Amino acid sequence: MRFVDGDLPPDEQSSMAAEIARDPDLAKRLEAFRFTREELVDAYAPTLKVPRELMERFLGPDAASAPPHNRAKLSPAAISVLKRMNLSRQVVAMAAGAALLLAGCCVMACAPTTPGSSRPHRFSEPLTKRRAGVPRRSQGICQ
Amino acid sequence: MTDEFRSRMVLLIPRLRRFAVALTGDLDQADDLVQETCARALSRVAQWQEGTRLDSWMYRIAQNLWFDHMRSKKVRGEHIALEVGEIPGADGRVVAESRLSLAAVSAAMAKLPQDQRVLVALVCIDGVSYREAAEIAGVPIGTVMSRLARARRQLHACLEGEPKLSVSKSA
Numbered sequence: 001m002r003f004v005d006g007d008l009p010p011d012e013q014s015s016m017a018a019e020i021a022r023d024p025d026l027a028k029r030l031e032a033f034r035f036t037r038e039e040l041v042d043a044y045a046p047t048l049k050v051p052r053e054l055m056e057r058f059l060g061p062d063a064a065s066a067p068p069h070n071r072a073k074l075s076p077a078a079i080s081v082l083k084r085m086n087l088s089r090q091v092v093a094m095a096a097g098a099a100l101l102l103a104g105c106c107v108m109a110c111a112p113t114t115p116g117s118s119r120p121h122r123f124s125e126p127l128t129k130r131r132a133g134v135p136r137r138s139q140g141i142c143q
Numbered sequence: 144m145t146d147e148f149r150s151r152m153v154l155l156i157p158r159l160r161r162f163a164v165a166l167t168g169d170l171d172q173a174d175d176l177v178q179e180t181c182a183r184a185l186s187r188v189a190q191w192q193e194g195t196r197l198d199s200w201m202y203r204i205a206q207n208l209w210f211d212h213m214r215s216k217k218v219r220g221e222h223i224a225l226e227v228g229e230i231p232g233a234d235g236r237v238v239a240e241s242r243l244s245l246a247a248v249s250a251a252m253a254k255l256p257q258d259q260r261v262l263v264a265l266v267c268i269d270g271v272s273y274r275e276a277a278e279i280a281g282v283p284i285g286t287v288m289s290r291l292a293r294a295r296r297q298l299h300a301c302l303e304g305e306p307k308l309s310v311s312k313s314a
Contacts (some may be wrong), residue, residue, distance in 0.1 A: 001292055005266060007273050032299035033292075036267045039302065043248040046156040047164045047173070054174060058147060058156055058181045124294050 004033040148188050152181060153199055158269060159201055165264035166209050168249040176212075180205040199271075204281050206261055213257065251301035260296035262287055267295070 001015045020027050050058075053103050159180060163173035173193055183204050184191070191200050261280055265271040266287070278282045 001288065001295070002273070003158065005273070031295050035299045035302070036263065038297040039244070040248060040263070040267050040298075041270075044161050044165060047161045047170075050157050050160055055153070055156060055159075057174075058178050060155060068177040 001030075001033045004030055004037055144187060145227075148191070149185070152184065152201070155198055155201060156181070158198065159205060162202060162264050162269060164207060165252060165268055166205070166260060168253045176205055176206075176209055180209055181291075183208065184240075196275070199275055199279050202265065202271075206279065210257065247302060250291070251298050253299065255294050255297060257289045258282075262291050263294050263298065266291055 003013060006013065008016060020030065055143070152255050156177065160173060163176040163180075164170060167173045167176060180201060184269055191197065203241060252263065255263065262276055265276040266273065271279070271285050273287050278285045282289065282290075282291065
């Protein structure tokens with residue numbers, strides 16, 4: 001296999017070539033390797049021709065910040081604000097996460113924890129009862 | 144740095160696209176993968192070390208993105224074979240040569256495990272050396288060779304006798 005892939009040192013490569021020329025069985029054993037070398041390259045050759053519009057899509061001016069195809073898209077205004085602030089999405093996400101964590105800690109600190117407290121526990125009611133009458137939230141932020 | 148990096152990336156894109164098609168087996172997914180790989184590379188250009196191979200670095204990015212995608216979708220084994228869709232060339236002409244063969248090859252590739260498919264794409268299709276393939280895939284050279292041998296035998300068994308279309312047409 002290394003011979004077919006040209007991965008042998010030159011001297012071994014040439015001696016191997018001579019050996020294969022002498023031995024038809026050996027040549028036959030290499031057929032699978034040759035096949036997958038030559039046929040696959042030919043088969044995938046058309047994919048090397050990249051149309052211009054695809055090239056522009058891959059390397060457009062905003063390629064670095066453009067959201068890939070299937071992700072939620074930021075509004076142009078949000079993108080311009082982020083650009084102005086020179087902040088990446090990851091930084092904004094981290095800041096938002098930290099703020100949420102802080103808010104959660106504050107809520108936990110203020111919530112009563114002793115047994116027999118006059119306030120019922122937030123999740124003591126059955127889920128179905130709590131949800132009754134509560135308008136359904138949207139399915140997802142990405143939609 | 145970025146302009147030079149970008150121009151080097153332009154030269155690499157055709158090979159990257161071929162690698163992505165071999166990995167995904169689907170042109171649309173491959174183009175999405177290339178786009179995401181370029182975006183990731185441009186956003187992390189500082190991580191690339193001057194003097195190292197850009198193609199290996201970008202192949203690794205593409206491979207990791209694809210593996211992450213596959214993990215998240217849990218679509219192992221699922222494959223969308225290349226349909227009769229035409230592949231437009233850079234000049235806008237439709238290239239039909241080897242198209243049937245590409246569909247057959249993609250179907251055969253889809254039967255391979257992901258780790259073998261990556262190695263076939265790197266070594267057999269792109270001509271990357273075993274050592275580079277081992278670095279990109281993050282496995283020893285011996286593993287590269289054993290996986291490649293298995294994959295090639297399986298591909299050969301699947302594809303032997305497949306008819307080839309050798310007619311080209313332009314639109």
